[in-house]
Amino acid sequence: MVGNLEYFKVFYYTARLGSVTGAASELSISQPAVSQSLKALERSLGVALFQRAPKGVRLTGEGQLLYSYVAKGYEEIERGVEKVKQMLNLELGEVHIGASDMTLRFYLLPFLEEFHERYPGIKVIVANAPTPETLKLLRAGEIDFGVVSTPFDQGADICAEPVREIEDVFVAGRRFISYKNKMLDLQELEKLPLIYLEGSTSTRTYMDAYLAENNVAVQPEFELSTSDMIVQFALRNLGIGCVVRDFAMEAVESGRLFELRFNKMIPKRQFCVVTSRKAPLGVAAGKLLEIMRNQNRRTRDDS
Incomplete structure (x- = not known):
């Protein structure tokens, strides 16, 4: 059993400062309280930890051994407290x-x-x-x-x-120029080669559900892992890409792609x-x- 950890704290500061008076000042307690804690620790261990010195106290051999371990613990605690303060100050x-x-x-x-x-x-x-x-x-x-x-x-x-x-759009290149500026019905998508995201992304889940609600069943020509790649496939006229508008904005603004228009707006997300x-x-x-x-x-x- 380690016993009362407060005794070890008093022991640590007394040993480090070499003085009962110094430990009392550091811990903001009375000198008699320091002396009582040290005596209690020595009784519990069955060994003397300090001996009087001309100025203050010094460790016995047993005290030096104990201090080598206790000091590591308290210094780690102090470092831990300092790290927590640094975290609170957003320094680490x-x-x-x-x-x-x-x-x-x-x-x-x-x-x-x-x-x-x-x-x-x-x-x-x-x-x-x-x-x-x-x-x-x-x-x-x-x-x-x-x-x-x-x-x-x-x-x-x-x-x-x-x-x-955010807003989902269908974008296409020059191969599909006949659809530019035309008002399309969502059913038209069933006839077109579509480029979709693969897997269970929120974008794919949303568009599948939205088209199903409108009785539109599509079979994508390509299923890709990233929206950036969908834009690249659309730029090469491999199909009509379904992406969030942000991904295609640059290509649309430069005229390399255009957005298909539908008579029913796709709700924003x-x-x-x-x-x-x-x-x-x-x-x-x-x-x-x-x-x-x-x-x-x-x-x-x-x-």
Whole structure:
């Protein structure tokens, strides 16, 4: 049994300072309280730890051995306390974020740049994953928060905060120029070679559900892993790409691609910041979210 840890604290400071008076001053207790604690520790160990010296006290052989271990423990504690203070002051720490290529590129990246400039001692670790995987990481406690796109299964354990609208579009190149500026029915998509995202991304899930609601059944010509690659395939006239508008914006503005127009608008979706209702945020993660929320408020006020 270690016994009363307070005795070891008194022992540590007395040994380090070589003085009962110094230990009492350091610990803000009386000299008799220091002497009583040392005597109690010596009784519990059955050995003398100090002997009187011309000025103060000095360790016995047994005291020196004990001090070599106790000092390591208390110095580690002091270092730990200092590290915690540094974390509270945002001088060091880590933030773990989950984000897809889309949410990282078209929402999160400017905030990470600002945060890194203001707090260079904080390490930011991004788990690059689609929305379903990001939610799994959040529920498992492996990330502090995530940035995802709707639709997704929120659940009572997840808090979702919408931060930006996004819009899904169909884009095409010169091979399909006859469709430019035409008002199309969604059923027309059944006849066209489509380029879709593969897998269970929120974008693919959303478009599949939306077209099914409108009795449109499509069989994509290509299923790709990234929206950037969908744009590249569309630029090479391999089909009509289904992407979030941001990915195709540059190609559309330059005239290399155009957006198909439909007589029924595809409803907009949202980027959302998701946090766990079960796990508290760390100081660094909280500060990054504060920066993001402040910017969102300024954007809303400007608009």
